[in-house]
Amino acid sequence: MADATADSGLTGSETDKRGRLLTSDGTPLRRALERANRRRKLTAFALVAPLLAFILIFFAFPIAQMMWRSVDNPQVVNALPQTLEVLRDWDGRDLPPEEAYAALHADMVADLERPRREQKIGPLGIRLNYELSAARSAISRTTRDVASFEAPYSEAFQNAHRLWGDVELWRIIKREGRSLTLSYYVAALDREYDEFGNIVKRDENRRIYVALFGRTLALSLAITAMTFLLGFPIAYYLSILPMRYANLLMIAVLLPFWTSLLVRTSAWIVLLQQQGVINNALVAIGMIDDSGRLSLIYNQTGTIIAMTHILLPFMVLPLYSVMRTIPPSYMRAAKSLGATPWTAFRRVYFPQTLPGIGAGGVLVFIISIGYYITPALVGGQSGRMISNEIARHIQQSLNWGLAAALGSMLLVGVLVLYWLYNRLVGADSLKFG
C-alpha cells in the first residue's frame, strides 16, 4: 500500500489526486482506519490494565524484589567504608596491616555515633555470620569495648576477640565488600570460597542443598510416575464409558480435587500413622505384628503417598480430555488387521495419548517440585523438599539471601518447565473440573 503521510486538499471526493480512498470527512481512509484500530487497541488494553497493574505491583514486583535479595549485599559496604578502602591493596595472604585495624576502629566508632536505628554494625555481624560462624559474636563483643580501644589497634582487636587474628575473617570482609555478591548462590550450590578465592566444593558433611534439590527432583519424578500409573487406567476407563456413567465416576476424581488440601493431608495422617487405620487393620488381620507396625508417615513414603493422592486429578483430567477424542475405531482397525490387543494398544492407541501424558506429567511435576504443605506435615526429615528449606531460612535461620538464592533457582526451574508445558499444550488449555 502507498505511503500515507502527506495530506491532500481534496475533500468531499472519494479519492484524492494520488488515488487514495477518502472517508466522508476527507481524511484518507487508511488513516481513519488506523485511528479506529488504535482506539480499539487502547480500549482492549484499558480493560486489561487494572489487573496487569495489580499483578505487577502485588505479585511480580515482590517476587523480583525477593530475587534481588539473592545478590544484594549492602552490609559490609555500608558498615566499613574506610576499612575496605585500606583493604583494597591488601593481598589477602597474611593479616592486614595496622592501618586496616585503625580504619576498622574508625568505622566502628563512627557507627556507634549514629542513631541506634541507623547503625550498620548489627546487620554486618549477621551478614558475616553466614560466611563464618562466630563472626557475629566477634563483632558484637568488639562493639561493646571499641570506644576505649587505643593504638596499636591490631593488638586491641585481637585481644577483644580471637577472630580478628584470623585471616579468614579479613578475607571475607574484603570479598563481601562489594554491593553485589554471588556468595549466596555459591552456598546454595554447596560450594565455598577457599583461601585463594576459588570456588570449591564444601566438605562432604556440609553439603545439603544439591542433595536436597536432587531429592526434590527424585520425589517429584516418583510422584509423577505414580500419578501416571494410577491415572492412565482410570482415565482410559472413563473415556470408554458412556457419558452418563463417566460423569458419575468423574465425581471420584473431582471430589478430591475440590476438597481442601489440609483435609486430604490430615486424612493421610489419620490413615497412615502408627496407631492409624491401616496399621490397625493390618494388625487385626494378622498381616503384621503389633510391634512391627509400618512407618508409613513422616518419611518419604508418606510424602509420596499423600502427594500422589493430591495430584492424581491433575493427571487424570488432561489424560481424559485427550482420550475422549481418540476414535475407538482405530483400535478396532488395528485388531482387524491382525494386531494383538497389546500391539494395537502400544502402536496405535498409546502414541495418541502422548499429548495428554505430556500435559499431565509436566503439570504434576511442576506442582510437586514446589510443594510445601504436604511435605512439611507428613514428610518428616527424609521427605522434606526444597520448599521446606526455603521456608526454614525465611522463618527460622533468617538467612534471607540464601532463601532467595534457593528460591530463584527453584523458580527458574519451574519457569523452564512451564515453558515446556506451554510448547506441549498451550496454557489456555488448562481446565479445572
Add this chain to the structure above:
Amino acid sequence: MSMPAYYTTKDKIWHYAFRVICFAIFFFLLAPILIMIPLSFNAQPFFTFTREMLTLNPEGYSLRWYRDFLGSESWMRSIRNSFVIGIAATIVSTTLGTLAALGLSRSEMPAKGLIMGILISPMIVPLIISAAGMFFFFSSINIAQTYLGVVLAHAALGTPFVVITVTATLVGFDQSLTRAAANLGASPTRTFFKITMPLILPGVISGALFAFITSFDEIVVVLFVAGVEQRTIPREMWSGIREDISPTILAVATILVLISVALLTVVELLRRRGERLRGLSPQ
C-alpha cells in the same frame, strides 16, 4: 459396557481385571476422604475405629468433636476470617479478572501472549516463592499481618482462574450480538450489562468460585503474611495438625468436605448451563 460375543477367556479375564484395578484406584481416591466422616463421630480421642464403632454400638459414637469445634473461639474466628477474606478476595479478583478477560479476548489486544503469561503467573510460581516475596514486600509497606494484606495476596492468587475461565467462555461468544446491540443504539455499558454479561455469567460465576476456593483453601501465603488475628480455617488446621492433633480436625474436615461437594455441584451445573447457552453441546 457389555462384552462382545467374540471375547476369548483371556479377554474376559482381562476385561474384569481391568475394572477391578480401576475401581481400586477410585477407592484410593475417595476412601481417605470418606473415611474421615465416620471417624469424626468417634467417642474416643483416637484416629481409628474403636471396637464399639465397628460393632455399631451407639456408645462408640458421639458429637463431642463437633461440640468442641462449635464451642471453640479460635475455630469460630477462623471461619469468620476464611469467609471475610475469601469473599473480599473473590470480589477483587473477579472484577479485575473479568475485565481483563474481556480485553484479552478482543482480537486487537496487543502483546496478548506476554500479558497472558504475566496474568496467569500466580498460578505457576510455586506458592512458597510467592508467599516469601509477598511477606517481604507487605512488611515493607506495613500491610503484613493485616486483613488488607491477606486479601490482596489471595486476590492475586485467584485472578488466573477467573481470567482463564472467563476467557474460555468468551471463546464461544458470538461478537455479532454486541454489534447488533450497538447497531440498535445501545451504549457500550448497556450492551455489556444487557447482552455480554448474562451470556458470560456462568463463566464469571465459576471463575469466582475458583477464586473463592483458592482463597478458602490457601495456607502457604497465610502462614507468611497473616497474623494471629487473620488466621483462616486451613491455618487453624495446620496448627491443629502440628501441635495438638485431636479429632476436632476430623469434624472440621467433614464440614469442609460437605462444602466442597456443594461447590463442586454448583460448578458442574454452571458448566453445563454455560455450554447449553452457548450452544456448544446439544441438549
